[in-house]
Amino acid sequence: MEYEVVVGMEIHAELLTNTKIFCSCPTKFGDPENTHTCPVCLGMPGVLPVLNKAVVHYAVRAGLALNCKIANFSKMDRKNYFYPDLPKAYQTSQYDRPLCLGGTVNINVNGKTKPIGITRIHIEEDAGKLLHESSDGTLVDVNRCGVPLIEIVSEPDIRGPEEARIFAEKVRNTLEYTGVSDCKMEEGSIRFDVNVSVREKGSEKLGTRTEMKNLNSFRALERAIKYESKRQIIELKKGHSIIQETRKWDDVKGISSAMRSKEDAQDYRYFPEPDLVPIVISDDEIEKEKSKLPEMPEAKKERYMAEYNLPEYDANLITSTKETARFFESTVNICNHPKQVANWLMVDIPAHLKEKDLTMDTIPFSPEELAELINLIQDGTISGKIAKSVMEKMFDGEGTPKEIVKKNNWAQMQDTGELKSIIEKIVQDNPKSVSDIAAGNKKAYGFLTGQVMKATKGKANPQLANKIIREVVSKKINE
Numbered sequence: 001m002e003y004e005v006v007v008g009m010e011i012h013a014e015l016l017t018n019t020k021i022f023c024s025c026p027t028k029f030g031d032p033e034n035t036h037t038c039p040v041c042l043g044m045p046g047v048l049p050v051l052n053k054a055v056v057h058y059a060v061r062a063g064l065a066l067n068c069k070i071a072n073f074s075k076m077d078r079k080n081y082f083y084p085d086l087p088k089a090y091q092t093s094q095y096d097r098p099l100c101l102g103g104t105v106n107i108n109v110n111g112k113t114k115p116i117g118i119t120r121i122h123i124e125e126d127a128g129k130l131l132h133e134s135s136d137g138t139l140v141d142v143n144r145c146g147v148p149l150i151e152i153v154s155e156p157d158i159r160g161p162e163e164a165r166i167f168a169e170k171v172r173n174t175l176e177y178t179g180v181s182d183c184k185m186e187e188g189s190i191r192f193d194v195n196v197s198v199r200e201k202g203s204e205k206l207g208t209r210t211e212m213k214n215l216n217s218f219r220a221l222e223r224a225i226k227y228e229s230k231r232q233i234i235e236l237k238k239g240h241s242i243i244q245e246t247r248k249w250d251d252v253k254g255i256s257s258a259m260r261s262k263e264d265a266q267d268y269r270y271f272p273e274p275d276l277v278p279i280v281i282s283d284d285e286i287e288k289e290k291s292k293l294p295e296m297p298e299a300k301k302e303r304y305m306a307e308y309n310l311p312e313y314d315a316n317l318i319t320s321t322k323e324t325a326r327f328f329e330s331t332v333n334i335c336n337h338p339k340q341v342a343n344w345l346m347v348d349i350p351a352h353l354k355e356k357d358l359t360m361d362t363i364p365f366s367p368e369e370l371a372e373l374i375n376l377i378q379d380g381t382i383s384g385k386i387a388k389s390v391m392e393k394m395f396d397g398e399g400t401p402k403e404i405v406k407k408n409n410w411a412q413m414q415d416t417g418e419l420k421s422i423i424e425k426i427v428q429d430n431p432k433s434v435s436d437i438a439a440g441n442k443k444a445y446g447f448l449t450g451q452v453m454k455a456t457k458g459k460a461n462p463q464l465a466n467k468i469i470r471e472v473v474s475k476k477i478n479e
């Protein structure tokens with residue numbers, strides 16, 4: 001029997017507002033514990049929350065970017081549950097009237113476009129954080145209480161771990177482009193919950209699902225779904241049934257384990273938040289947010305293909321993050337070699353970033369310097385091979401490309417006379433190659449070029465060297 005994996009996803013993204021959702025406490029990350037709190041975000045009796053308008057605007061912008069319909073009328077609800085990191089014992093969220101409904105995200109799977117439905121996007125507040133200290137027991141940091149979030153809920157349209165990762169990456173990139181969230185995974189600005197079920201291939205009925213919460217890397221997301229779907233298939237094959245539950249993903253051990261049986265909506269005793277008025281948004285306000293959307297990855301990709309003649313594959317990769325696209329455009333504005341710029345941004349630069357644990361935000365050189373490097377190759381000062389070594393030193397902060405080339409004496413030999421005497425000696429020393437060429441074996445040219453490169457430590461300009469080799473060899477043959 002063949003099984004199909006069905007995945008639905010909930011994505012929580014922190015919004016980039018300066019203050020929290022219902023009070024004026026700052027949302028800054030990384031400050032000492034419990035320094036950004038007040039009676040409102042602690043939920044003390046008698047306090048009144050005031051909805052931060054920027055939260056609504058940011059959420060509307062995110063909704064528009066994900067092709068949702070924006071509700072002119074929505075409201076806030078209380079989701080009641082008791083947990084130590086939630087001092088109010090309820091989370092202010094949205095239940096039956098969310099802000100955004102019915103969107104779509106087109107993902108690219110094996111060269112084909114596949115639409116993934118977005119059920120809804122709602123706004124809510126974040127909870128605090130538990131710190132498990134070995135000596136002091138468990139401590140609570142409430143700095144994050146009341147930090148505004150959007151929760152993006154997908155339809156169960158995702159089939160398998162790879163599609164889930166591609167979808168998550170696409171949503172992350174889209175949010176990052178709109179500027180509503182910084183989407184920093186390492187700071188928990190974006191977190192993924194997945195609902196995984198399996199069913200017989202061809203069946204329409206959904207199987208019983210399990211949920212894994214707070215997956216905070218694309219790799220963990222993919223691995224968790226892979227493991228969990230496999231586990232469910234094994235259970236079903238044994239004739240067992242799947243229990244609806246929340247499971248914990250252990251990324252170090254690479255396994256999931258049961259945590260608690262899954263609560264349903266009624267367990268939360270949702271009810272309308274009595275302290276907040278409904279959210280009413282006019283069509284004009286929605287239009288205004290629409291006008292604030294930047295050029296999105298999809299449109300950028302099309303433009304790169306048309307304007308810079310980039311292949312689709314390149315355009316896709318270059319536009320996958322806002323920072324890479326910005327770096328590309330700035331570099332191309334200085335040196336007009338889009339394909340070369342794209343090549344560096346697709347291969348060497350990501351490899352160095354990964355090795356040095358950097359990102360495009362923290363890359364140690366400027367678009368001007370990348371342009372300078374490309375110009376050095378274009379004008380024949382250095383070979384493509386040497387350029388790779390220059391790039392390495394650029395990552396080590398050893399100066400501009402020109403400085404690095406000068407310091408290491410890496411400029412190609414442009415002196416025809418000097419190169420010619422080196423070549424004459426090599427031709428003299430390799431009579432067999434000359435007789436091979438005379439007999440029609442052109443391969444021997446390659447051997448001679450190799451010898452020249454070796455003698456000049458890679459600094460001979462290959463085109464110039466080839467030209468001189470041909471001249472010297474034909475002179476020799478005709479002697």
Ligand SMILES: [Zn+2]
Pocket residue numbers: 020023024025036037038039040041042146
């Ligand atoms: Zn506060």
